[in-house]
Amino acid sequence: MLSTLSSIGLWALTASLIGWWLGPAAGLGVLAFGLLLMVLVSGLHISRIARWVGNLEQPPPPSVGPWDNILSPIYRQLRRDRQELIELDRQVSAIMMAAEALPDGAITLNADMELQWCNRTACEHLGLNLATDRHQRIFNILRDPSLVAYAKQSSWDAPLIMHINRDGLSKTVQLQLTPYGLGQYLLVTRDITQVEKLETTRKDFVANVSHELRTPLTVLLGFLETLRDIPAESISLEQRLRYEEMMLEQTQHMQAIVADLLTLSTLESTPTIEGEPVNISNLIHSALNQGQALSGGQHQFIQDIDPNLGIVGIESELGSAISNLLTNAIRYTPKDGTITVSWQSSANGDAYYTVQDTGIGVAPQDIPRLTERFYRADKGRSRSTGGTGLGLAITKHIMMRHNAELQIQSRLGAGSRFSLRFPASRVRAMPCSS
Structure with missing residues (x-):
């Protein structure tokens, strides 16, 4: 503003001098020309500023006269605001990524209990689809009377437990509702199926x-x-x-x-330890001696044992697993039945201890539960054999501690085949015993 007044004053002084020298008409002409020139230059500056306003990302135009002192602080403030917005966007993105990575589900609801946002975990827990369920009431999506009753409470000190059946799978989910902000609600979900x-x-x-x-x-x-x-x-x-x-x-x-x-x-x-090389054939022969004594000559035993095949592990635990399978075969195989015991390596280097019998066998629906504690497929017969119902549970735990696997194949009335598969990483060659 000061520079504009200075320019006008300079033209007026010039016009006065020329008017004194050449006459008033010449002075007025010079003054009119000066003012017209100032208007034209100002219009040019304004047009350049107008173009810059259309793209504020670019620096303001240079040399726009009195506008320089106005545009520079505006541009500096715009840059600061832009950087703050970028930083805020980065923080929001980080928060959203953290929310997506939460092991628990998170759902935001408005005052009408309409879904505003949810993370992937919540979608997995409740079967939500953010694209189609956004702005829908959560009661219309889940349609569970217990959720409606829970949401109508004045406070939510305890969580709600919901049992959800979807795609043939049963799941137990814990929900906790919490108010936040102004008329907003956060619904946290947690899958407690395994805990239950x-x-x-x-x-x-x-x-x-x-x-x-x-x-x-x-x-x-x-x-x-x-x-x-x-x-x-x-x-x-x-x-x-x-x-x-x-x-x-x-x-x-x-x-x-x-x-x-x-x-x-x-x-x-107890913590799992690597152990040391164990001669499995010795453990099998020891178990066979005990098994034949338990059998009392009522069963035929067939052996196929590699004496040079050993396992890195804990001898006492391996001996227990080997004995458990053999004892079970004897107990559940009728008189004159055959029990085949083998200890061999496979083509891929794994080692298998297998006990196959011609006993009573196990029904298909009972096989997955055989390793449960105290589970008995035939309760009356199991008790008469004298077992505790814990042998296979113990064997399964021993196999897990040795990175090995208990495999079960059986047919009701046609016998069973129990195998301990040890990975090649644990197999060792043992010297021949004299």
Whole structure:
């Protein structure tokens, strides 16, 4: 503004001098020319500024007269605002990426409980599709009365547990609603299917342990009460010895259950170690000697054992797994049945310990559950064989600790084939035993 007034004053002074020298008409002409020239230059500056306003990303035009002092601070502020916007966009993007990476689902709802945004985890938990479900009420999407009742509460101190069946799969999801901002809500989802399964397994385990111990305890209590209540002379020595023998059997059964439970607890709580090379053929021959004694000559045993094939592992654990499979085959194979034991390597370098029998076999629906603790496919027959119901659970844990796998093939009434597959990385060549 000051420069414009200075320019006008300079032209007026020039016009006054020329008017004094050449006359008033010449002075007025010079003044009019000067003012016209200033208007034309100002128009040129304004047109350049107008072009710049159309693209504020570019620096302002240079040399626009009095506008220079106005445009420069405006441009500097625009640059600062642009940098702040870029930084804000970067922070928002980082926040959105973090929200997408959350292991829990996150859903934002407006005051009408309409879905505004959700991350991928929430889509997986609840089957949402942000493209089609945005601005839809969450009640219309999920259609669960328990969710409606939960959302109508005045506060949400406890989460809601929902059981969702979708695409043939059952899932348990925990939902927690939290208000934030002004009339906004955050719905956090968490998949607790595995947690619920573990809790069910824990409850079943406690119930099964109680049930397994109750039977021998009931037998013991019955015999002890009988021996206490009847006169000594009313029972023969032969009956007393039979009662004592049966009590001893039940006590040994309880002792076996407790020992297997302690073994399982040890396997689950102790860290896995690499171990050292173990001569598996020696362990198999030892298990066969014990198995033949248990069989009492009622079964035929076929052996195919490579004496030079060893495994890096823990000898006591491997011996337990080997013995468990052989003992099961003997218990569940009728008299005159055949049990085939093999220990060989495959073409890809893996090693297989296999026990195949001609026993009673297992129904297809029972095979996936055989390694569960205390699970018995045939409860009546299983109890009569004297097993604890924990042998295969122990074997599975031992295999997991050795990066190995328990494989089960069976057909009801046609026998079973149990195999321990050890990866080639654990296989070692052993010197021939003399």
